[in-house]
Amino acid sequence: xxxxxxxxxxxxxxxxxxxxxxxxxxxxxxxxxxxxxxxxxxxxxxxxxxxxxxxxxxxxxxxxxxxxxxxxxxxxxxxxxxxxxxxxxxxxxxxxxxxxxxxxxxxxxxxxxxxxxxxxxxxxxxxxxxxxxxxxxxxxxxxxxxxxxxxxxxxxxxxxxxxxxxxxxxxxxxxxxxxxxx
Ligand SMILES: Nc1nc2c(ncn2[C@@H]2O[C@H](COP(=O)(O)OP(=O)(O)OP(=O)(O)O)[C@@H](O)[C@H]2O)c(=O)[nH]1
Ligand SMILES: [Mg+2]
Numbered sequence: 001x002x003x004x005x006x007x008x009x010x011x012x013x014x015x016x017x018x019x020x021x022x023x024x025x026x027x028x029x030x031x032x033x034x035x036x037x038x039x040x041x042x043x044x045x046x047x048x049x050x051x052x053x054x055x056x057x058x059x060x061x062x063x064x065x066x067x068x069x070x071x072x073x074x075x076x077x078x079x080x081x082x083x084x085x086x087x088x089x090x091x092x093x094x095x096x097x098x099x100x101x102x103x104x105x106x107x108x109x110x111x112x113x114x115x116x117x118x119x120x121x122x123x124x125x126x127x128x129x130x131x132x133x134x135x136x137x138x139x140x141x142x143x144x145x146x147x148x149x150x151x152x153x154x155x156x157x158x159x160x161x162x163x164x165x166x167x168x169x170x171x172x173x174x175x176x177x178x179x180x181x182x
Contacts, residue, residue: 019181022068024086026114027095028107029074032130035164036095037071040174045165054078055085062174065181079110083117090180091124096147098129098137098161104146111147115155125152126176127159133166 025033034049052073060067070085086092096107129143140161162169
């Protein structure tokens with residue numbers, strides 16, 4: 001019975017206090033952006049994912065927060081589109097393959113180039129060091145240094161190590177994202 005009342009209450013309060021957060025998910029190709037969106041949508045991990053062409057849009061309801069998520073393609077030919085999808089969002093999620101340390105320089109370059117756009121000043125940044133299920137992955141400390149996150153001073157920045165495959169740290173990531181709701 002208490003379970004019934006608490007779920008009734010969250011349904012009922014959600015009718016009156018629902019919030020929305022718009023999120024752009026960007027990062028190099030194969031970093032795991034679409035896997036991230038799939039896992040937070042369905043709660044299920046699947047290897048069965050194809051490279052994104054241009055973008056996908058998803059609406060995801062979590063409690064009383066609706067996330068409007070732009071999953072943008074990461075191949076070089078699509079990177080000039082990132083700014084357009086990041087413009088006006090409540091947060092930018094930048095996904096990095098933390099097991100592919102050779103690509104961290106490129107990731108840093110693309111991240112800082114994106115954040116230098118005047119239209120994106122102040123937009124909160126969430127850096128996800130994905131694929132921490134793979135041995136030898138970069139830690140949060142490694143990522144802060146390799147991506148020069150301490151140089152970013154014009155917005156709130158958070159960085160988590162996570163894995164879509166093992167769903168490690170996704171609860172804390174979801175808390176951060178739904179906290180952008182308004
Ligand atoms: N081991 C491991 N593999 C992952 C993880 N997340 C994603 N992958 C794999 O990484 C590859 C790329 O994943 P995608 O989600 O398509 O990457 P993407 O960033 O959307 O790529 P683009 O759409 O091309 O920009 C796929 O083979 C995934 O199965 C993870 O947490 N661990
Ligand atoms: Mg994709």
